[in-house]
Amino acid sequence: MTAKEERSAGTMTITGNLDTPKAKIDWTKPVLWLFAACLVVLIVLPLSWLAIYSVTDKAHHFTLQNFVTLFTDPDFLDPLLTTAIIAISSAVICCAVAAPMGWLVSRTDMPGRQFIRALVTASFVTPPFLGAVAWELLAAPNSGLLNQLFRFVTGAEADEHLFDIYSMTGIIFVISCYTFPFVFVLVANSLDNMPGELEDASAILGGKAWTTARRVTIPLALPALVAGALIAFLQAMTLFGSPAILALPAGFHTMTTKIWSLFQYPPKLELAAAAAVPLLLLTIALLQAQKFILGRRGYSVVGGKYGAPRRVEMKQWRWAALAFCLVVLLNPVFLPYFALFNAAFSPNATTLVTPSTFTLHNIVFVFTELSSTQLAIKNTVILGTATATIGTMLALVIAYVTTRRVIPGSRILGFLATAPVAVPGIVLGVGLFLSYTRPPFVLYGTLWILLIAFLTINLPSAYQQLQAAFATIHPELEDASRILGATRLQSLLRITAPLLRTGVIATWCFIFIGVMRELSAAIVLFTSQTKVISVLIYDLNESGDLAAISVLGIAMLIITFAVVLAVNRIPMFGANASARLRNG
């Protein structure tokens, strides 16, 4: 919170203080070095422990046996293959759905575009494990609401079903439902920012609509799509939440559930660490491939005063397009929330609630009888707020350092800030557990270790977002401030940060939501006093208390929306910030 006040204060004093240079000591370098040091500790410490553990045996001798086991034992090869299939399929599905939707919302006159964007946000806010539980309620082969409907409509036998969520297809489907927002946001943003002049130029030169699309729009949107596909792939590969709920009943392991099973007593942390290495290497290879594909072609689209892009007129297809978007959004939003609300007020989680069966019993149970509810909610909100605030500041400074190349080694910092994306949360949990259960940092059992975990996990996306935001702001504004005598730190706080308001606030919300969604590291690092909602939901799923999960899940979403809305309404910071930015 102090960071925000500081920044808003900075905003207010821009005009007042610019002409009175007063900096005697430039704290820029020490502060930046401090942030850099924090980052190095944050990332390098757990990754080093993972690296060490992956090549040692129980007796702490060097061995490569862990890797031999990993690549010869079918118990590991099968999950590896399963994970590959899930990740590739999810990435393809996400792109196939999100790219047209992004285009419709950004570049056409389809009705309800803002509404569709809001709904995509709703599906992004839904934690994947909650979505998986909701889809259990909907599409479990026998008790699922959709299968009941199917049997009711067709009069099919008791055993027949239309959907089976406990299957590979089921898991791919659920993962895609809660991964496609990543692709959608990237594609839609890139299309939003695309200058209309380029397309106009193509049209003026006689290009037909399709030619313009093929030669101008699609190539310009390509980087976003490639990045989106990559993110979807990585998300699906490292996701623990949905497989944790669905893979066991489906009768197979993914890499992440396999790693989780290595924690069963006696824990085999060496193998867990080794199992992370292929995921890590694959990620790095993919990130390199992305650079190679996009090559050195320039894609900068924000350069001067461009007009807003033209909207394609859909004419009679407008409503069909809207219908398409709504049908897609049935899957991550409408149906799951319907199932969760139904279960929350029903005596039996998969029976349709009627006025006569309507019950508040589940809500009473969760809020008055379940003894860990309050603690978990409190911990989650504290962690969400703290992680979002610290994470935004950290990402802001790192993005500044890397875009403006302020200190030597800034490239390495950029790499470090992106590195956690390659580490599945559950593996990072192991690394953090290994790092922070021994001196000098004994943090296990406190909220600090969870804060560090959530910070590390959310840093890559926060950094990417703010770096992209920095790239759109020309350094000349900062230079002006510095010529007038401000230090780098002062110009960062007073000039750049206020200009980045929208980016900063989006990043803050993004991290907060990320904390609410996070299960994989928390499941390794929590203790009874540091429980968070996601872990509580996982425990409730273990014992099959689906109605209680529905109540908690809904409560969790209400909290998330309330916080995100509140943050967006902070005066001078969120509300109308973009308008202010454009006018100023």
Add this chain to the structure above:
Amino acid sequence: MGNQQAGVMRKPKPSRREILKGATALALGTVFASPARAEAPPPEAITPQLIDAAKREATVVLYSAMDLPVGEKLGKAFETQYPGIKVQIERAGSERLFQRIDQEFAANIRAADVVSSADASHFIPWKRNGWLAPFVTDDIARHFPAQYRDPDGMFATTRLWLSSIAYNTGLVKPEDAPAGYADLLGPKWTGKMVKGHPAYSGTIMSTTFQLVRELGWEYFEKLSKQRVMQVQSSTDPPKKLALGERAVMADGNEYNIVLLKEAGQPVEPVYPSEGTPTISGPTGIFVNAPHPNAAKLFQAWLHTRETQQFLTDFTAQYSVHAQVQSKPGRRKLSDTKLMKEDPAGVEKMTEEIKTRYARLFRV
């Protein structure tokens, strides 16, 4: 996972559990039934001093494997009797609890006051490690049979329950229902069963041990080909059964089935012709409990005749307290052919069960 664990066992690298086992020249079989070594502390009563001291601590943290709504019911009963002391229940499958307690103790974290596991074998290493505090109440000393209390006063068996078969009455007619484990292997039930997992649930760990002992691994080899829906906790199969997600429960808590049936859900227990696996759930206090007096008060209260009667009446489990009456209309333990439990045997076989089970069921 299977091969890896097998690898661990092949190599001369014993697990922590095995090292501990070797370190103590204790005849494991006698841990539960040897009054000869008894050096339990003198029994204590619930005194006003204890209540006051507990109220000053204000909280008791219970690590429990009991079904959550059932456990919270118990917690609320304690809170009603001793206002001002909050019961915080940490529920997870016993095997997960065991791993977490190990992890927390290794990191020097003392969060748990009282532990009530569904895998009695866990108390063997805990006691050996010196993690448990001796505490005996009048009720435990006078009314609990010797085989259901630790001779050194480290724990007492709070509850007994069964892991039975059951079916959904909406999906299966009584005359078609399986009568025992052998029936579950027929083609009739392929793809129609749900069961818990021994690597998560203590109840299922003990159940698996008893079934392997009585029926051999062949039973599980055949069962694993029946496309059984696998869930984690032994509290989940009854709920999946009630939802109608599967027609038959191959293992899981009988008490959940009884409670669901009494609440009008379409479930019916089956007490297998081969015998029904019996599970005992001991409770003990940790030696470095953060709330030692509240822990003692809770442990004392938990084993009073009143609480044991409450446990019997409202959670449909069985008490070994000599003065507790079974609830009229409920089945008595003596009416059922039981399989014998053997915590020491479970402790020796835990690793093998996890490994072979994971290999058979592929999860």
